[in-house]
Amino acid sequence: MRDQKLAAENVRERMGTLTEWELSDDGLSIRRDFAFRDFAEAFGFMAECAVVAEKLNHHPEWFNVYRRVEVCLTTHDSGGLTARDFDLGLAMDRIAARRV
Incomplete structure (x- = not known):
């Protein structure tokens, strides 16, 4: 189930699929900082990610x-x-890789 909270061992396993993401100390969230050439690139990244997030019905902070x-x-x-967090994280990694 995509909305079921992942067990700690599943989270650790899934972390290996992401690039430069960090697991919070409490294990309840993942975070990453992205850097681009300028504001237009950063905004373009966000716009492209927003489309994916909407399709996944999962919206980032x-x-x-x-x-x-x-x-x-x-x-x-x-x-x-949940799996949706990692799916969106992977999509963001792919989008960022195309923009750098």
Whole structure:
């Protein structure tokens, strides 16, 4: 089930599929900072990610200043990390790789 909170061992396993993401100390969220050439690249990244997030019905917590985008993913309804967090994280990694 995509919305079921993952067990700690599953989270550790899934962390290996992501690039540069960090697991929070409490194990309930993952975060990554992305850096781009300029604001337009950062905003383009966010726009492309927003389309994917909408399709997954999973919306990130994120913050943008100039060329930086900070992202935090968790599934609030499940009380922690689910497959959707990792699916969106992987998609963000792919999108960022095309833009750098």
